Amino acid sequence: MPEGHTIHRAARLQNKRFKGKVLRSESPQGRFDSGSSQIDGQELRKIYANGKHLFYEFDSGDFVHVHLGLFGKFRTLSLPTDDPVSENCRWLLTSDTDRLHLAGPTVCEVIDSDQVDAIRRRLGPDPLVKRHREDPVEKMAKRxxxxxxxxxxAILDQKVLAGLGNVYRAEILYLIGLDPFTPSNQVSIQDLSALWSESVRLLTLGERAGRIVTTEPADVGKQRARDLGRYERLYCYKRHGEQCRRCGDTIRTADIDGRNIWWCPTEQT
Ligand SMILES: [Zn+2]
Known part of the structure; x- marks a missing residue:
């Protein structure tokens, strides 16, 4: 599933192409027919990301709410193009210069601003939303x-922290040296504060790069970040049985709440 950095990056790049433009809105697949025709011909004011949710605000005050879920995918193209629109395209947005193609989302619906607020209120602080950087630790501690x-x-629960997925949770807990099995109410404020600042740092890097990189080049014997190979970008995610890049212990894996986590038993206590 895409993590928060992918969603924020999509919003930023799509805003560059579509913000402020009058758009044609269609649903080639048909499953978003009435919603897409409701906003057809309107101007897109702005696209906002929050956690793993996207909100497209249109002139009329209507919003299109998108959640990619496990299989959702965007494709943006400059026009003209020979690329055909696929039959499974749920939502097709077209300007005179660009095309946005969305397939397979879990959610694609028209909602109003009250519904947007209700979704946002349920979400925990998002490391990539600047105004969430006021007392996020207090909010997390409370929840x-x-x-x-x-x-x-707990940190995969979007009500606690919005935007983390399975890769970031393993990497961030590793970097702050916290045992993933620590009961949530026993995590110190210092650890929560480190968890938040590492989330801000790493998701910001991920949003810019368009991929998740958490390793320091020196830890994999490289000098510069751009020299990192594909299998050198992470400390523990999917590295069970391999040596920890920092202490040499064996990276372990286990199931937590139905999803696997990876960690270093020496450093994460
Ligand atoms: Zn280690």
Missing amino acids: LSRRTIPIGA
Whole structure:
């Protein structure tokens, strides 16, 4: 599933192409027929990202809410193009210069601003939303204070922290040296604060690069970040049985709440 950096990057790049333009809106697949025709011919004011949700605000005050889920995919193209529109295209947005093609999302619906606010209120602080950077640690601590589930499970809950997925949760817990099985209500404020600042740092890097890179080049014997090979970009995600890049211990894996986590038993305590 795409993590928050992918969603924010999509919003930023799509804004460059479509913001402020009058757009043709269609649903070639048919499953978004009434919604897409409701906003056809309107001007797109702006696209916002929050956690793994996208909101397209149109002139009329209507919003299109998109959640990619596991299989959703965007494709943007400059026009003219020979590329055919595929039959499974749920939502097709076209300007005079560009085309946005969305297939396979979990959610694609027209909603109003009250519904947008309701979705946003349910989400925890998002490391990539600047105004969320005021007292996020306090908000997280509040939502964790009565929970005993492992912190590794809690930070995938979008109500606690919005935007993390399976790769970032393993890497961030590794970088702050926290055992993923620590009960959520026993995580110190210092650790929560480190968790937040590492999330901001890494998701910001991921948003810019369009991929997840968490390793320091020196830890894999390289000098510069751009020299990192494909298998050198992460510390522990999917590296079970391999040596920890920093201490040499064996990276372990286990199931937490139905999804695998990876960690270094020496450094994460
Ligand atoms: Zn280690």
